[in-house]
Amino acid sequence: MKILRTIGAIATGIIAFSSVTAAQAETRVTLKSAKAASSYYQMAAQFAEAMKTGTDGNIIVTVEESQGSVQNVMEASVRPGNYVFTSPPALIGLAQAGKGAFEGRPTEKFNEIRALFPIPSLTMHFVMRADAGVTDFAGLAGKTILLGKGSFGAKEGEKYLGLFGLTDTVKLAEAELSNAVAALKNGQIDGFVTAGSWPAPNVIEAAAGTDVTVLSLSDDELAKTKRDLTVIPAGTYNGQDSDIRTSSLSVVAYATTQMDDETAYQLTKTYWDQKSKMGANAAWWKGVTQDMLVNIKGKIHPGALRFYAESGFPVGDDQR
Structure with a gap:
């Protein structure tokens, strides 16, 4: 009996030591x-x-x-x-x-x-209805854009409009970004601005039901933003036939x-x-x-x- 108790104690000690070792390894x-x-x-x-x-x-x-x-x-x-x-x-x-x-x-x-x-970077998306005919930032003049409020994307989008001389020519929609896809589809806005990791869920949703164009930045425009370059590969969004060159916050x-x-x-x-x-x-x-x-x-x-x-x-x- 004494031998059995000794063996039991040793076994208990081994288990306890193994548990401590495992805890230390974690x-x-x-x-x-x-x-x-x-x-x-x-x-x-x-x-x-x-x-x-x-x-x-x-x-x-x-x-x-x-x-x-x-x-x-x-x-x-x-x-x-x-x-x-x-x-x-x-x-x-x-x-x-x-x-x-x-x-x-x-x-x-x-x-x-x-x-x-x-x-994943915070990547800027300027999403336009294809029938608005906008293929570059100069084409935003006279269009109605939804920026949203308070977010990084809203602040960054407003900054870009200023950098590219569009502040006084673009009409800003008074609505929350959560309403952007619906507003785009029913023609209330020509486009919206969003920032996030790509592929962005709201851009996927917009492109699934409407023909859209996501604008690319030229090298000069990218330099003005002082942000990093992100290339969104062709095919990321429905109907996207070429790469999108845009800015991002790493x-x-x-x-x-x-x-x-x-x-x-x-x-x-x-x-x-x-x-x-x-x-x-x-x-x-x-x-x-x-x-x-x-x-x-x-x-x-x-x-x-x-x-x-x-x-x-x-x-x-x-x-x-």
Whole structure:
């Protein structure tokens, strides 16, 4: 009996040790994303599931709702450990320079921010009824356009009208963007402006029931916007026979130097390994390519750099 009790104790100890070892092997990551109703929150949830699947449960990502990128970056200065967040690269530059919303705040912690990988960009779409006969921005003069209110797309669209000398010639519809597709189909408006990852659901809906034209920007127009170039391939939307060259606001997943190199490596490797599977369920992941690394301004985490070196991804000297 004494021998049996001893064997039982040893077995219990082995099980307990195995449980501790498994717990120690599991890496937990917090991902600060966006508002719960946004597409970027959905992306975060998809990313979390991809990490769990791709690492056999060794990396567990907990998604937190955020009120926006400024909050995400602010928290980077105080959150410990494996904190990952999403933000446009330009906002990181402002934080590290102590400008804009970050004026007067210590920059030391912001200087510890490091990039991991790009995620789908906020891509501008100028969607016009085909029978409006508009094929370029000059053709918007005299047309009725719905911009919506308060969103990035609305603000960006209004900015572009000013940049291209159209502010006084375009009629703006007083309606919410949620009404854009219906208003386009029944002829109340000639077009609408929306921003989001592509393919955009409201553009898909509009193109499914109406012949539409999504405008491309010339090189000169793109330069005036001071945004990044995004090319939406032909065939993305119904009736789209050629590529759409438009502007976008890049969005990147970041960590800080508090994340160890191995965790950053595994996050980055698994992200790229799982991206095609994520794209099978949500088309917006298909728009992310290794060429988008060029839009990352500032330093990339050493763990991520290790993966990019192994995979031959293009990385600039100023990003190392």
